[in-house]
Amino acid sequence: MNDDKPRPDCTHWIGTEHRHCREGDGVRQYLTGPRCPAHTPAALASRPEPQPGPGWPIHRQEAT
Numbered sequence: 001m002n003d004d005k006p007r008p009d010c011t012h013w014i015g016t017e018h019r020h021c022r023e024g025d026g027v028r029q030y031l032t033g034p035r036c037p038a039h040t041p042a043a044l045a046s047r048p049e050p051q052p053g054p055g056w057p058i059h060r061q062e063a064t
């Protein structure tokens with residue numbers, strides 16, 4: 001999943017700090033927008049991240 005777009009910042013609103021997260025490391029696109037690992041929908045719901053598993057379409061990088 002490599003787009004040619006510039007890497008986005010996490011747009012999660014930290015209510016207690018009255019600011020957006022703006023974290024840039026490890027940010028991925030979710031339905032709710034770009035999120036850093038600490039603010040993914042799963043993390044906010046205290047659920048484990050969906051992990052690639054059997055049936056998951058992974059493109060493995062293997063030396064051929």
Ligand SMILES: [Zn+2]
Nearest residue numbers: 010021036039
């Ligand atoms: Zn964040």
